[in-house]
Amino acid sequence: MKVVTVGTGMAAAEFVQQLRLGGFDGDIVMCSAETHAPYSPCVIPYLLAGEPADNVFWKGRDFYRRYRVTARLGDPVVEIDRQQTRLRTAQGRVEPYDRLFFAPGSRSRFPCRDWLDTAGVFGFKTLSDMQAIDGHIRTQGVQRAVVIGGGFIGLDAALALRHRGLQVSLVHCHERLLERMTDVDGGRFATEQLAQRSGIDLYLSSEVATVTARNGQACGVRLRNGRDIDAALVIVATGFVPNSAPLTGAEQGIAVGNDLLAEARILAAGDVAVTRHALDGPAGLYATAPNAIAQARVAAAYVLGGQTRYAGSLNANVLRKHLDFPIVSAGRFEGEAVTFRNQRLFRRVYLQEGRINGYILIGDTRLAGYIYNLYLTREPVAGAIGSVLADSRGESYYRSMMNLAPAGA
Ligand SMILES: Cc1cc2nc3c(=O)[nH]c(=O)nc-3n(C[C@H](O)[C@H](O)[C@H](O)COP(=O)(O)OP(=O)(O)OC[C@H]3O[C@@H](n4cnc5c(N)ncnc54)[C@H](O)[C@@H]3O)c2cc1C
Incomplete structure (x- = not known):
C-alpha cells in the first residue's frame, strides 16, 4: 500500500511516525509547499525573538531518512483527482496514492x-x-x-x-x-x-x-x-484560512468522522480538519498542536487497521511565550461565573449544574492543570471552587494530587 501526505507539518509528521512505529512497511511519500524537515510552528516565536530553538525540528532533521519517506518538497499540491486516486502539484508532478493523508494546515488571512x-x-x-x-x-x-x-x-x-x-x-x-x-x-x-x-x-x-x-x-x-x-x-495576523481548496475547491475546512476519514481513502487532520468537540462544543476548526497530534494518531491507527476513535477536540489555549503572566483558557464562557481577582491575578470558571463549563486563568499557571482536569472530567465542584480559585499559593492542585483534603477542611 502506498500512503501519500499533503503537508509535512505537525499532523503529517506525527501520522507518518506512528505508521512506521506501528509496523507499516509500504511506500510513504510526503508532499510539501515548503522545503524543510517537519517543524513545529509553536516554536517559531522563539526563533523570531532571536533565541536558539533547536527543537523547531521536533522529530529530528533526519526525519525523512529515518522514517523511509520520499519527500517531495517546495512544490504545493494543487489538485486531488479522486477518480484516478492521484494528486497533482503546482509543478505538474502527478503522485498516485492508495491512502491520502490531507494535512496542509492553514495560512494567514x-x-x-x-x-x-x-x-x-x-x-x-x-x-x-x-x-x-x-x-x-x-x-x-x-x-x-x-x-x-x-x-x-x-x-x-x-x-x-x-x-x-x-x-x-x-x-x-x-x-x-x-x-x-x-x-x-x-x-x-x-x-x-x-x-x-x-x-x-x-x-x-x-x-x-x-x-x-x-x-x-x-x-x-x-x-x-x-x-x-x-x-x-x-x-x-488577522486570522487563518484552512488550506482545503486542493481537496474541496473551497476554503472552509474539511469535515471528518471519528476515524478521521473525510471520504473513502482520504483522511484529513490538523488545522484543516473540522472535528467535533470532545465535550459539548460545536464542530469546528480547533487549530492547536495537541488536537493535530491526537487526530494524526487516530488516522494512523485507522490505516494500520485499528479500531481507535477520535475523542474530539478541545479549544484549550495557553499564551505564555515571552510573557511573565500566562493567559490560559478553555471551554465555553457560559453559565454561573465564579471569580477571584486581584491586581496580578484573574481566575474565573463558568459553572453549569455545578460543573466547570469553561475557564480563564491569567497571571500564573499554578492551578491550570488542576482546573483543566476538573473541566475534562466534569466533576461537581460548585461548593469548593471559590476557595480553590482564591488559593494564591496554588496548594489545591498538590493537595488533590496527594489525595489530601482541601486546606482548612
Ligand atoms: C506562530 C504560531 C504559534 C503557535 N503556537 C502554538 C502553541 O503554543 N500551542 C499550540 O497548541 N498550537 C500553536 N500553534 C498552532 C499549531 O502550530 C498548529 O495547530 C499545528 O501546527 C497544526 O498542524 P498541521 O499539520 O495541521 O499544520 P502545519 O503544522 O501548519 O503544517 C502544514 C504544512 O502543510 C504545508 N502545505 C500547505 N499547503 C500545502 C499544499 N497545497 N501542498 C503541500 N503542502 C502544503 C505547509 O507548508 C506546512 O508545512 C501555533 C501556530 C503558529 C503559526
Missing part, C-alpha cells in the same frame, strides 16, 4: 491581498515566513514593527519582536485583545496587563486602512482615523 506586494509585509504562520521576517530585520536594520491583529498569533509575534528589542505597535479592531480566548472581563484584564507590562504600544478599536510604502518598501500603516504609524516591518 490577508484583509487586502495587495499588501503582500509590498516588501516588508508578512504573514506569521510558517517557518518560511519566520525566515523571511528574520532576513528582512537583519538586512534592513529594522527597529520598528507593526503587528496587525491582537489574537493569539498576533500577540505571539508582537511579544517575540519586543523581546528581540524592536519597538512594536499592535493594531487591533476590538476594544480588548484576545477576545476569542477570553470573556469581556478576562479580556479587559489581559489587555490592561499587556498595556502596562509588555512594552508594546497598543492601538485598540483601530483598523488599518492601508500599508504605506516608499519605493515598494513598507514604511508603516495608516489607520482608518488617519493616523500614521511608522514601521519598516508589518506582520499581518
